[in-house]
Amino acid sequence: MASQDPIPVVVNGATGKMGCEVVKAVAAAEDMMLLGAVDLNPEYLGRDIGEIAGCGALEVPVLSELQSTLVMATQEKQQGVMVDFTHPKSVYDNVRSAIAYGIRPVVGTTGLSGEQLQDLADFAQKASTGCLIIPNFSIGMVLLQQAAIRASQYFDHVEIIELHHDRKADAPSGTAIKTAQMLAELGKTFNPPQVKETEELTGARGALADRDVRIHSIRLPGLIAHQEVIFGAPGQIYTLRHDTSDRACYMPGVLLSIRKVTQLKSLVYGLEKIL
Numbered sequence: 621m622a623s624q625d626p627i628p629v630v631v632n633g634a635t636g637k638m639g640c641e642v643v644k645a646v647a648a649a650e651d652m653m654l655l656g657a658v659d660l661n662p663e664y665l666g667r668d669i670g671e672i673a674g675c676g677a678l679e680v681p682v683l684s685e686l687q688s689t690l691v692m693a694t695q696e697k698q699q700g701v702m703v704d705f706t707h708p709k710s711v712y713d714n715v716r717s718a719i720a721y722g723i724r725p726v727v728g729t730t731g732l733s734g735e736q737l738q739d740l741a742d743f744a745q746k747a748s749t750g751c752l753i754i755p756n757f758s759i760g761m762v763l764l765q766q767a768a769i770r771a772s773q774y775f776d777h778v779e780i781i782e783l784h785h786d787r788k789a790d791a792p793s794g795t796a797i798k799t800a801q802m803l804a805e806l807g808k809t810f811n812p813p814q815v816k817e818t819e820e821l822t823g824a825r826g827a828l829a830d831r832d833v834r835i836h837s838i839r840l841p842g843l844i845a846h847q848e849v850i851f852g853a854p855g856q857i858y859t860l861r862h863d864t865s866d867r868a869c870y871m872p873g874v875l876l877s878i879r880k881v882t883q884l885k886s887l888v889y890g891l892e893k894i895l
């Protein structure tokens with residue numbers, strides 16, 4: 621059997637916390653080739669991304685220009701993939717650019733609005749280009765969300781608490797938003813009021829998502845990424861919790877997504893859809 625050409629991968633946000641993990645994972649994957657590393661952090665421009673990520677020289681310099689790196693990826697035999705772990709402010713434009721060049725985006729960056737997501741879905745559909753938007757690449761979170769869906773058949777009261785490191789730009793987390801959406805999609809309204817409530821300090825009761833699912837966000841140094849979904853009923857509390865202790869936990873999901881996106885022709889939102 622003829623072996624396939626490796627999948628060319630461009631990592632955007634390559635010198636960041638997640639970007640470095642992706643660089644190491646892609647460099648170690650036999651069916652992938654790290655083609656480009658893009659980042660705006662001026663400290664690392666021109667330096668070898670393998671040395672920055674800590675896996676030894678890869679002869680791939682950090683560049684600041686996404687467009688020219690995408691053009692380079694269009695010249696490979698196999699269709700290229702862009703993995704994006706940048707910033708909520710830039711992710712929409714990055715994904716539009718990649719799709720415009722026929723490069724398939726695998727997006728971990730959170731903070732896209734519902735409208736932006738819909739617009740990207742329409743754009744990917746028109747271009748017949750696969751695109752994966754994955755708010756959380758860890759298998760543990762998919763399992764937590766599935767358990768939450770099951771529990772919500774029996775519980776009418778639920779609140780989500782997400783806890784993250786204090787370098788996180790967006791709140792609530794993309795994962796908490798997705799979890800709340802998954803519960804809301806079941807069609808029932810949660811948390812029927814028991815008393816007339818007032819907030820003595822604005823925000824004390826958290827954010828109200830669709831179908832009255834509440835989300836609370838905590839930011840502290842010392843945390844990485846954690847989420848609780850707490851169900852309540854008279855006389856009992858059922859708590860689901862996921863804790864991240866190393867960003868390596870996201871890499872099996874990232875590698876799977878790189879492989880899967882090459883087979884897609886439209887946008888898919890959520891890891892659970894490709895498992």
Ligand SMILES: NC(=O)C1=CN([C@@H]2O[C@H](COP(=O)(O)OP(=O)(O)OC[C@H]3O[C@@H](n4cnc5c(N)ncnc54)[C@H](OP(=O)(O)O)[C@@H]3O)[C@@H](O)[C@H]2O)C=CC1
Binds near residue numbers: 660708728730757
């Ligand atoms: N889906 C998932 O499973 C996960 C998602 N995330 C999400 O991924 C994103 C990144 O997280 P994290 O790695 O912790 O963040 P970091 O801040 O550590 O890394 C982001 C990197 O991207 C760079 N950057 C910012 N804007 C651009 C741009 N326009 N083009 C290229 N590079 C850019 C930053 O440079 P500079 O520092 O100079 O700004 C930085 O080096 C966040 O949205 C986070 O929520 C995180 C973990 C898991």
Ligand SMILES: O=C(O)C1=N[C@H](C(=O)O)C[C@H](O)C1
Binds near residue numbers: 755756792795844845
């Ligand atoms: O910023 C992070 O760290 C994380 N972001 C994602 C999110 O917003 O849900 C995924 C994970 O929680 C880590």
